[in-house]
Amino acid sequence: MDKKTGNNYIGIAVLGLGVVGSGFVKALLEEQRAVTVPGSPNVHLTHVLVRDVEKKRLVDIDKDLLTNDFSAIVDDSETNVIVEVLGGEEPAATFLEQALSSGKHVVTANKEVVAKHGRKLIEKAQANNVEFRYEASVGAGIPIISALQGSLASDYISGIWAIINGTTNYILTSMASGGLDFDGALSEAxxxxxxxxxxxNDVEGFDARYKLAILASLGFGTYVDPSEIYCEGINSLHARDFKYARELGYAIKLLAIAREEMESIQIRVHPALLREDLLLAKVDGVYNAIQIQGERVGRLLMYGRGAGSEPTTSGLLGDVAEVVRRMASKGEKVAIVSEERQKALKPISDLHTSYYLRISVLDQAGVLAAISQVFAKWDISIGSVIQKESDDISQTAELVVLTHVSKESAVQQAAKEILGLAEVESIGSLIRVESDV
Amino acid sequence: MDKKTGNNYIGIAVLGLGVVGSGFVKALLEEQRAVTVPGSPNVHLTHVLVRDVEKKRLVDIDKDLLTNDFSAIVDDSETNVIVEVLGGEEPAATFLEQALSSGKHVVTANKEVVAKHGRKLIEKAQANNVEFRYEASVGAGIPIISALQGSLASDYISGIWAIINGTTNYILTSMASGGLDFDGALSEAxxxxxxxxxxxNDVEGFDARYKLAILASLGFGTYVDPSEIYCEGINSLHARDFKYARELGYAIKLLAIAREEMESIQIRVHPALLREDLLLAKVDGVYNAIQIQGERVGRLLMYGRGAGSEPTTSGLLGDVAEVVRRMASKGEKVAIVSEERQKALKPISDLHTSYYLRISVLDQAGVLAAISQVFAKWDISIGSVIQKESDDISQTAELVVLTHVSKESAVQQAAKEILGLAEVESIGSLIRVESDV
Structure with missing residues (x-):
């Protein structure tokens, strides 16, 4: 394993030495077993890219391995694999492109780079006959990326429903169980x-949007640009939405949803009501889950820890091991994205689903009639209405409305008109119900 | 793709044309896309082994492809891959060994053959530099085998808890929700x-035992002989056990459990009480789920349809596609089992867990004291006792006892002594509580 012996080894450089980087380097230094296979060369840490080589580190590492100069890594012929855990778009994207161009295999946990630059990086990897792997970029150690590239690639994926941001799921779980409001739950988290x-990045849904772009690109065999995914965060949810939803038999989750329709792809990230007997509705705290609908495999769900140093290290090590296996056996290139199914994304305004609306109204006769009229005008039929929390002093009350399946654009127009009614004070929440999970 | 054109193709023979075989052949004939990759040769169905070539078939297939002579397949140089869906130990095991010896790649859904003969078949495959794949042998299309061979192989798996028999899970779900007794639920199924x-094979737990042997062999990197796995079926469970368990906050599932301990492996298949807030407790009907505990990845669960023609075909197609990919790229051999962690199996008598006992007793004073004394003698402390269903005519009652963590051998001895008490009529159920999931 030592350079000086002249023995064969696989040189691995790591970009970034934060919490995940430190965990990964520690695992690599301590456990050859994790990344080598019988007959393969050993692995060897060649460099670690850091901003400040003098800073004290979480992991016991030979100081000579630290560098703040990426060119020292990319120009090193003894470095075969680059593991990137810098996070953020730049300089990571530029570094990875240079690495692939220089014939280095790349393993990354960086969802933003994979979502935004994956297409170019995959092409670069194919052109240079090297591996580009990113299992840890979605759901950390949950092996959803290899499943989509491997055994599920033979099936026909028509739907993806995922809880893929641990931060927001932790906050939503606190709001549901502890009755905390958003600000309190966020502070606690x-x-x-x-x-x-x-x-x-988390609460606005951007992180989930990057991950959904990656899953949908693989599942549907079509590139999805994350900026084109409709996205709503969780910061407008109120504690009592969870209470009301529970009374109606629902949980509220930040869902990342992608579905293939005849002519287009419906793709969106937003809070959604889920029938509480569904497995996805039981995914609590920092856990993640990805549910796939395949033509043959049917409903398939993978659940696990979606973030953190150890689970992310698990995903990274699995990818490094796969690179090592393939290097050891003069491995193949797997074609990851085919162009066959390229479809347009469907605008959110064309969505058809049920809606939950919490409406603050003046506590007087005729209010429901006025609201019902607006819904009727927009062809929205009402499934149930519950009146909540009359307030004697302000003379207001809350109506919780669950609609039957309606068109998004109609519901948005109706909501606007309802807000204009003299009897209506505000619309507290408008949340989509996800019933096809 | 036609033989006569002389173009390159990959020849696939199928052994068995039952429900799964017909589904697989249909998929193969209709969808090249499912099993080929850009740049790979097309696939071509060369033979289908059947017992009776004259019998009417579920799938529209060229009669010339049918044969009842395995040697015609194994001697055919244009057949590269053999897909086995015969089921049962023989002649399947002999056929697969001959196929591998003749340099054919093998894909199988046969858990009995993989569990009993996997070690020999894997060695045979390695010796002949061909693939031996069996994703569909556990959980049909749930990609648990590739995950254990792939990204999870870099982690350290310490526990497996699985619901891997759809028949028994369907029966248990009926008993729990419909109040049916075992015979009624079985008839319905x-x-x-x-x-x-x-x-x-299903209700006695044998099918689950084969599958657990496969999972544990991969997860722990040690061969597990299925006949050494402790196994209890579900036919002694009663409808009221489900009612009582629910009152105590538990579901009852047939669990396949394997855990690595310091010196040994604890491995068993039996009905178990599961806290009803656990995801595994929510796995109902014919669905399967496999939960893994990995050192880095943490708790990971995969859920999906574990049987049936379509999901099994999904698993088979994924394996065939992988063989095609590797053939197209002069693929590698993955070392599947290392001998490093070979450990002894731990006898069930050494198990420590909580126990649920339903005891029919004479409805008279002093009964609980007599029973408690026996438990105390064997060092078993009682967590809770509920008295149930006094029967005025027969003067009997039922006691439901939940013990604290105790040793299996002590509980079995205590149960024997309790059964010998004059005040005790019978022990209706003795079910282990699985609390470390």
């Missing part, structure tokens, strides 16, 4: 380290 | 085609 100091 | 006319 921040204190526990489940949410970043700036939680935008 | 037979009428619906979810249970065989002779249900022994």
């Amino acid at each position: 921040q204190v526990l380290g489940y949410a970043e100091p700036d939680p935008t | 037979q009428v619906l085609g979810y249970a065989e006319p002779d249900p022994t």
